[in-house]
Amino acid sequence: MGTKNPLHTPICDLLHCDYPILQAGMGGVARAELVAAVVQAGGYGFLGMVRETPELIAGEIKAVRARTNGMFGVNLIPSATDPALFEAELAVCLEHHVHSLCFFWDVVPDAIARAKAADCLVVYQVGSVRDAIAAEEAGADIIIAQGVEAGGHVRGTVSSLVLLPQIVDAVSVPVVASGGFASGESLVAALALGAQGIHCGTAFLATEESFAHSYHKRQIVCAESKDTVYTDAFSINWPPNSPVRVLRNCITEDLGFHLTGHNPDDIRRVEIAREGDRPIYRYSTDSPLKNMTGNIEELALFAGQVAGSIGNITTAKDRIDTIMQSAHRTMKRMGLSAAPRFTWQWA
Structure with a gap:
């Protein structure tokens, strides 16, 4: 859809996706079928590969690429993974030239540096302003601001609507909102608070393509x-x-x-x-x-x-389409013709 999409933000260009909707790299749950479906539907997906073997990671990367030509990333967690295993995980991701790596929990500058040295985009999920600043200083290209409402592991203790604008003000790289975002209304709200997109886990766990039970x-x-x-x-x-x-x-x-x-x-x-x-x-x-x-x-x-807002198990495409349709309705109701203009530019 490109720039004809009134909700197109700069992060869409950076991630090579149509819509500013990122699918969380949920460990175990976010495998090739889900990631490929999200990418094909215009979003951006992350394989959830925490503590997985290099062989499985390589297989999942290949499986996504067999389904789509779109860009996607891999989610790893350095501080919750045995160091030797993390080294092997990182090596196989870089060997297969993944478009991005999403890291979480403690900010590990060495992991960022190694990914950047291999020309890999770095996304860092944080739960505080301090960690957002540390991640940017270490070279992260995108910050995911996770509020305490989020599912799975929760890094911070502050709600999304409070944390998000604080992190937007504290860093110069694009920020994505996470925790409590699964609708078009919440996407518009995130953009109004300075985010360039939303990062969804629960909404995509409850899809036909997710590997969840x-x-x-x-x-x-x-x-x-x-x-x-x-x-x-x-x-x-x-x-x-x-x-x-x-x-x-x-x-x-x-x-x-x-x-x-x-x-x-x-x-x-x-x-x-x-x-x-x-x-x-x-x-x-x-x-x-x-x-x-x-x-x-x-x-x-x-x-x-x-x-509490997820009322059905549907396809990833339907989930994304529903979010985008309600976002457009919300903007129309508010008299908005386009997403906020961002001054950030990627060097």
């Missing part, structure tokens, strides 16, 4: 926004003090008011599910995937507060 998808559709909780109980596989937002289940109900203060090193490993030959433990950060068997209900059902 059908139980997880159905629970999101049935959920209200009040049905999510912020907890660090699901902590096996991640460093201490790594909170997540999940749907309530029997595990969180048993915890009562003791939702935080859990150390993964103190948790006894009890197998409750399997992914092939790999055991999945109660209180791990593994969310239920379509190839898992066992006690799925007790796993981490990652979801943001925006789950």
Whole structure:
């Protein structure tokens, strides 16, 4: 659609996509089928490859490219991955010349530098102004500002509508809004606050192409926004003090008011599910995937507060089309003919 799209922002040119909608690189969930579908529909997708083998990453990159000629990225998390494995993950991404790498959690300047040296675009998801500034200083090209409403691992403690304009004011690179964005109205709101697009996880988890278990998808559709909780109980596989937002289940109900203060090193490993030959433990950060068997209900059902706005399981294309259509209606209702003009230019 290019510049004829009234919601076209500079980040669309930077990412080579039609619409300013980024699909989150959800670990396990965001695989080739979902990423390719998002790209084909005009958005920008990230493979969620945290703690995956180099062989799987290479296979998923090839699988996306077999489905589309569009650009996409890979999401890795340096601080939650064994250093040797992260080195192998990064190497295979650079070897296959991925368009971008999205990093999350602690800002790791060396990871940014190595990606930039290989002419790879760097996107960094942060939860605070301090980390946004650190990521930009280390060379990140795009900052994703994640509010506490977001699903999955949550870095910060401030709501999106408060955090987003603060980060926009603090950095000179493009900023994308994350946490609570899954509609056209929220896209327009994000643009009004200075973002150049939105970053969606929950909305794309509940799609036909995502690799999430059908139980997880159905629970999101049935959920209200009040049905999510912020907890660090699901902590096996991640460093201490790594909170997540999940749907309530029997595990969180048993915890009562003791939702935080859990150390993964103190948790006894009890197998409750399997992914092939790999055991999945109660209180791990593994969310239920379509190839898992066992006690799925007790796993981490990652979801943001925006789950209350997700009313169906549909295709990624339909999800994007719905967002864009409602965004255009919202702009028309407000008497707007185009997205805000941005002074930022990519050097």
